[in-house]
Amino acid sequence: MMATAVVLDPAVTMRTPEWLFLSTGIRAVDHAVEDICSVTGNVFSEGASMQALRLLSRGLLGAKARPEDPAPRLDCLTGAWMSMVGSQSGVEKGASHGIGHALGGTAGMPHGYTSCVMLPVVLRYNQPVNAAQQAMVSEALGQPGTPAADLVAGLVAELGLPGRLRDCGVKREQLDMIAEAAMHDRWIPTNPRPLDLAGVRALLEEAW
Template identity: 65%
Template sequence: MRSGFYSYPNTQRIVYGVPFVQALAQEVQTVDAQRVFVLASGSLTRHTDVVDQLRGVLGTRCVGVFSDMPAHTPRTAVVKAAHEALNARADLILTLGGGSITDAGKMLTLCMSNAIDSPEDLDRLATRVHADGRVERPEFNAPSVPSTVISTTLSAGEFSALAGCTDTTKGHKENFLHPKASPRTVILDPALTVHTPEWLWLSTGLRAVDHAVEDLCSVNTHPMSEATSFQALRLLGRGLRAVKKDPSDLNARLDCQLGAWMSIIGSSAGVHKGASHGIGHVLGGTAGVPHGYTSCVMLPHVMRYNHSVNAEQQKRVSEALGEPNKPACDLLAELVAELGLPSTLREVGVPADMLDLIAHNAMHDRLIHTNPRKIHGPQDVRSILDAAW
């Protein structure tokens, strides 16, 4: 008999299809925030009036804006922003941007409640994954300051308590997890996403597809995420194509946002993802490849690698994408091509002489060790990388 449990995430509200200024005004009143510290996308700050609109809503409640967070959320920038938020006596962290900004918001709340004074201090909070798959999660304080996310991409980190942060001295992206670290409120305004560059919107959409696919094909599927992942693929499959055809289609953009939300439910259910995510983390931290591009390149090849052990589950992916008689790996590769996204490691700037290092570092990512087809060592990772190069 099938058995298990489902833990609802700490997030209390998800507001969708509402203009962000309206949703934010209501949120600030609801939580009675008096000192809001903002983490904003640099491109939105420089090239749009969105941050000015945000300041207009917050008024004197805005006690600071940090807009210098690089991709992949490096430790140095996180600690610098956390110092500014502490000095401002922030009682709410508000993020406006994509996945790296969202991760940074979660990291700030952890830094502020755990006396993190330097990048090295984050060693105390980082999850450690050994090459044999053993995972060590340290215990530390829950965030004492809540966060709210206004998301502009589709990587779906806003729906998770997990944060990724890069140790640039080691060239390695690490996980930081506290169950209370998920944002209190998530705001999804499709109109705001028209400012997101097409490549970023579509590629992070593929990242959400990756979430749903690896959950459907997992070694420990869950009835909740089986349903939500299937619907996520339906929404994302049609929504991404529609936005590619007409970037002004706000209904399609909302389909994508809702699909990204549904794609991540498996994380709350404890569903293990696999090597596409595991290798993707390393491609980001070690080789600087954007989050979404890692999924575009790796997911079809990981599916081919795993097909011998989860062919029936992969058929569900094909069904969700509308072609049940076609191999899922081929459908995913076709979707990447149709959206005009990169499909090889060469295209995203990964040199051949880095593949061994990536394979070695991947063995220290926990999701390599939960891949449906067992990965015995760096040589197996290298075989997948070679197929993708």
């Protein structure tokens, strides 16, 4: 399913609640990061995703600082659009998306918030097997040499968004059920580093 036209109008977003706009932007960051780090990535999606990260990091911080300025909002919209190139070209996502789907469906966690919490955790877990790809993420975020997980977590914190599951209303006693639900998601098997049920549960515990 592909759009025949895309309208990017920052004026439309002016009434969007701040938490929703910013967390949706981090969801787009998640798309771009997991595409760069994917086991099925390609040079086309890689280039689009890196530019998406540049636009999104600049745009989200600008929108937070200057909410009435349309320019950073347009950066965010353009970056979000570019972050979808991988999805439209068959690039598989990883555990941030897979666990995120379970968090939403099982615990009612907002979609963008799942990325705020899970993406740094999953990046740390995957780092031993895709360090070179994560270095590309760090480069796109403007700080080569700094771990990608730290940069994403820092961006989330700078935007004033939640960084732990318990800050989003998820109860510890729900973690087993969430882990079991995540194992049915299509993007757990395509995570760059293999994950079983115990591994997913451990990531949730780290994120909680």
